[in-house]
Amino acid sequence: MSAIPLTYYLVLSAFLLCSGLLMVLIKKNAVFVLLGIELMLNAANLNLVAFSKFNPNLDGQIFAVFSVVVAAAEAAIALSILLNIYKKFDSSDLDDLNTMEY
Amino acid sequence: MKMEIVDILFAFFGAMVVLPVIYMLITRNIIRAAFALVISLLGIAAIYVLLNAELMAVVQILIYAGGIIVLLIFGIMLTKRVSDEGVVSEHRNVIIGSALATILLGLLTWGIFQSGLVWEGEPNTVDQVRTIGISFMTDYLLSFEVIAFLLLVALVGASYLAKRSGNI
Numbered sequence: 001m002s003a004i005p006l007t008y009y010l011v012l013s014a015f016l017l018c019s020g021l022l023m024v025l026i027k028k029n030a031v032f033v034l035l036g037i038e039l040m041l042n043a044a045n046l047n048l049v050a051f052s053k054f055n056p057n058l059d060g061q062i063f064a065v066f067s068v069v070v071a072a073a074e075a076a077i078a079l080s081i082l083l084n085i086y087k088k089f090d091s092s093d094l095d096d097l098n099t100m101e102y
Numbered sequence: 103m104k105m106e107i108v109d110i111l112f113a114f115f116g117a118m119v120v121l122p123v124i125y126m127l128i129t130r131n132i133i134r135a136a137f138a139l140v141i142s143l144l145g146i147a148a149i150y151v152l153l154n155a156e157l158m159a160v161v162q163i164l165i166y167a168g169g170i171i172v173l174l175i176f177g178i179m180l181t182k183r184v185s186d187e188g189v190v191s192e193h194r195n196v197i198i199g200s201a202l203a204t205i206l207l208g209l210l211t212w213g214i215f216q217s218g219l220v221w222e223g224e225p226n227t228v229d230q231v232r233t234i235g236i237s238f239m240t241d242y243l244l245s246f247e248v249i250a251f252l253l254l255v256a257l258v259g260a261s262y263l264a265k266r267s268g269n270i
Contacts, residue, residue: 003106003108003109004108004109004112004152005220006219006220006221007214007215007217007218007219008112008116009149009153010214010219011210011211011214011215012116012119012120012149014207014210014211014214015120015123015207016119016123017206017210018203018204018206018207018210019123019124019126019127019203021202021203021206022127022199022200022202022203023126023127025195025199025202025203026127026193026194026195026196026199026200027191027193028191028192028193028194029132029191031132031136031174031177031178031181031191032132032135032191034174034177035126035135035136035139035174038139038166038170038174039123039139039142042143042146042166045146045158045162046146046149046150049150049153049155049158050153052155053153053154053155053221053225053226054221054222054223054224054225054226055226056226056228056233057233057237058226058228058230058233058234058237059237061155061157061158061230061234062234062237062238062242064158065157065158065161065234066245066249068161068162068165068166069165069249069252069253070249070252071165071166071170072165072169072170072253072256073252073253073256073257074256075170075173075174076173076256076257076260077256077259077260077263079173079174079176079177079260080259080260080261080263080264081263082177082181083177083180083181083263083264084263084264086180086181092181093191093192095194
């Protein structure tokens with residue numbers, strides 16, 4: 001039935017985490033940084049679901065559902081903040097955000 | 103080792119997750135990156151199906167590929183004029199960032215293969231939607247209510263933030 005070992009899923013998840021981190025580090029635009037954060041959250045979800053495959057309580061999947069809801073809330077808040085930043089600075093490059101006064 | 107259909111499916115959907123992510127890393131166009139992320143998220147949903155997690159696969163398609171991506175594309179289109187010069191983003195700190203991410207990936211992969219984690223027992227065959235629903239209403243009731251309130255507060259806060267920016 002389960003020919004694929006658990007470690008393969010964990011390596012895939014580690015790849016998603018590292019590429020999300022790399023995207024947060026190297027991109028200048030704030031929307032790219034949000035995409036990288038979504039990738040990292042997906043890596044965590046993949047780990048949780050993989051660990052709960054053989055668990056009849058399904059605790060891992062319940063955690064993953066909570067994590068998805070938190071990701072949706074985070075995306076909504078982050079994008080409305082990004083809209084405000086764009087109206088204030090006329091740019092969504094993170095390097096241009098060099099003042100804290102409003 | 104004999105190739106089974108599950109191995110081929112895992113390889114296919116793993117490539118469907120990995121290749122768009124690599125494309126997202128090298129492209130400068132934000133719209134293309136957002137649509138590549140859609141393909142990657144659908145691949146993750148397929149991998150959830152391979153992991154016997156049908157509910158999570160449906161949630162992934164509905165909320166990530168349906169909701170969050172639409173939000174992100176709205177965010178791109180409201181902050182940039184897509185038709186003008188193309189929505190591009192520069193890179194910076196490429197070398198040190200790649201070095202850090204590669205070292206972290208190597209360490210994680212080494213640790214994962216070193217740990218020798220395996221699944222034990224039998225794969226669960228319970229009715230997932232029923233089990234998760236019962237857990238939400240019994241063991242995780244407080245967490246469920248708190249997360250519902252968090253979502254409400256986040257939506258109210260997001261609409262308030264977006265409205266205030268229009269008045270000032």
